[in-house]
Amino acid sequence: MSDDPRSDNDLVDAINAGDVDAFEVLYRRYREWAARLARRFTGSDDIAADAVQDTFLYFLRQFPGFELRARLTTFLYPVVKHTAQGIQRKARRAAPTNVDDVLPAIEADNDTTVARRSELAAVIAALPPTQHETVLMRFVDGMAISEIAIALGVPTGTVKSRLHNALATLREDPRTRSYFGRDESSQSE
Amino acid sequence: MTLPPRQPDDLPEQLLDDLRALHAPKVEVPPSVDEHILAAARRTLPVATRTPWFRRPSAWGGITAAAAAVGLAAVAWIAQPGVGGSRSTTTTTPRPFSETTEELALADELSVLDRLDDSTNETREFSRGASIAEVQPEADMFGLPLASRAAERADFADAAHPLDYDGDGVIDILDAFALARTIETQVAIEPMWDLNGDGVIDDDDVVVIAQAAVRLEPREVIR
Numbered sequence: 001m002s003d004d005p006r007s008d009n010d011l012v013d014a015i016n017a018g019d020v021d022a023f024e025v026l027y028r029r030y031r032e033w034a035a036r037l038a039r040r041f042t043g044s045d046d047i048a049a050d051a052v053q054d055t056f057l058y059f060l061r062q063f064p065g066f067e068l069r070a071r072l073t074t075f076l077y078p079v080v081k082h083t084a085q086g087i088q089r090k091a092r093r094a095a096p097t098n099v100d101d102v103l104p105a106i107e108a109d110n111d112t113t114v115a116r117r118s119e120l121a122a123v124i125a126a127l128p129p130t131q132h133e134t135v136l137m138r139f140v141d142g143m144a145i146s147e148i149a150i151a152l153g154v155p156t157g158t159v160k161s162r163l164h165n166a167l168a169t170l171r172e173d174p175r176t177r178s179y180f181g182r183d184e185s186s187q188s189e
Numbered sequence: 190m191t192l193p194p195r196q197p198d199d200l201p202e203q204l205l206d207d208l209r210a211l212h213a214p215k216v217e218v219p220p221s222v223d224e225h226i227l228a229a230a231r232r233t234l235p236v237a238t239r240t241p242w243f244r245r246p247s248a249w250g251g252i253t254a255a256a257a258a259v260g261l262a263a264v265a266w267i268a269q270p271g272v273g274g275s276r277s278t279t280t281t282t283p284r285p286f287s288e289t290t291e292e293l294a295l296a297d298e299l300s301v302l303d304r305l306d307d308s309t310n311e312t313r314e315f316s317r318g319a320s321i322a323e324v325q326p327e328a329d330m331f332g333l334p335l336a337s338r339a340a341e342r343a344d345f346a347d348a349a350h351p352l353d354y355d356g357d358g359v360i361d362i363l364d365a366f367a368l369a370r371t372i373e374t375q376v377a378i379e380p381m382w383d384l385n386g387d388g389v390i391d392d393d394d395v396v397v398i399a400q401a402a403v404r405l406e407p408r409e410v411i412r
Contacts, residue, residue, distance in 0.1 A: 015234065018234050018235045019234075020227075020230050020231050020234050020235070023227075023230045023234060024227055024230065027223075027226060027227070027230075031218050031222075031223075032215070032216065032218065035216035035217075035218050036212075036213055036214065036215075036216050038216075039214070039216045040212055045216055045217070048216050049218060049219050049222050052218055052222055053222045053225055053226060056226045057226060057229055060226070060229055060230055060233065060234070061233075062379075062381055063234060065381070066380070066381065067380050067383075068380075069380050069388075075379065075380070078377055113207075116207065117207050117210060117211055120204070120207050120208070120211065121211050124208070124211070124212075135208075136208070136212050139200060139205055139208050139209075140208055140209055140212045140213050150377055151377060152377065153374075153377035153378075167200075170204070176204075179201045179203060179204040179207075180201060180204075181201075
């Protein structure tokens with residue numbers, strides 16, 4: 001099912017014609033991406049599962065008549081984000097959660113990698129929220145700059161500016177500059 | 190002169206790997222979620238793919254024709270002598286019902302002239318300004334039989350209405366305002382809001398909602 005060779009556009013056309021199997025293919029193609037994204041915003045696997053469910057039920061309601069004019073992730077990104085954050089707001093009202101819950105879990109084979117990733121996680125978490133989000137969309141989700149601009153509703157220049165500033169921070173921060181081949185001793189010269 | 194930001198596609202490989210390891214962990218979707226979503230798809234997709242009334246070109250053509258006919262009838266009624274006083278009209282007799290909205294619109298135009306000859310050459314007179322529902326009780330203003338409209342409403346009972354932009358369950362002018370505001374703020378808008386299908390989400394799509402909101406029927410409460 002996940003090896004279906006049809007493009008997203010072909011699948012959307014089939015769904016518009018009432019093909020339930022095509023919807024299942026598209027769902028399985030993007031459900032894990034949606035779950036990862038929802039977890040990124042909430043830090044909770046349970047909320048992520050709820051967000052996936054609500055997102056794809058919303059997506060289902062767009063048929064018939066849905067037209068895919070960009071990548072599906074561009075359409076789904078704001079839906080997942082707002083759905084996940086909405087569920088989290090309701091959950092927090094019921095039971096306040098620790099802010100640290102949204103930090104990524106750090107798993108690695110050795111202590112050096114754990115330490116390096118911990119430093120990176122700290123620097124990324126300290127970025128302004130808009131830069132933080134844009135960096136992850138670009139480098140973790142692999143979205144093009146134009147797709148990020150559409151998904152966030154901002155001009156492409158703004159996306160580039162956010163990426164530029166975020167990477168400048170990563171290059172200059174002592175905890176992450178080694179990624180760029182610049183250790184602290186070379187920086188102090 | 191300010192140079193544009195450098196394209197940031199040259200991230201070190203290790204930084205990319207670490208970013209993805211931190212922020213792209215595998216998240217299992219419970220089978221119950223799969224089952225719920227796919228059951229909903231099986232339940233709704235074959236039904237929903239029947240073309241809804243608002244996407245039928247003939248429906249919008251019918252709206253325009255019906256609106257024009259009502260306008261003509263109103264103008265003629267106002268212009269005639271003795272408006273406001275008693276009129277010598279015969280009792281309205283139900284006429285054979287038209288099958289299409291175009292025929293309804295034509296019939297209304299003829300009613301402006303006060304006379305309509307049917308196939309039996311019997312002359313009938315219609316009261317001016319009669320509502321479409323009075324003239325054609327078996328069909329709605331879109332020319333669809335009322336029974337099928339009711340069935341379509343049932344089919345789409347679980348779906349968000351395509352013109353209910355603010356999601357409050359009512360199609361009104363506030364939906365048009367909300368869409369206009371969103372367009373002005375350049376926030377990303379889902380493609381579904383390209384209501385006139387011209388490939389651009391702009392003021393013309395706002396007009397589509399506004400026209401639906403201010404039509405002569407009572408507001409449609411969709412849930």
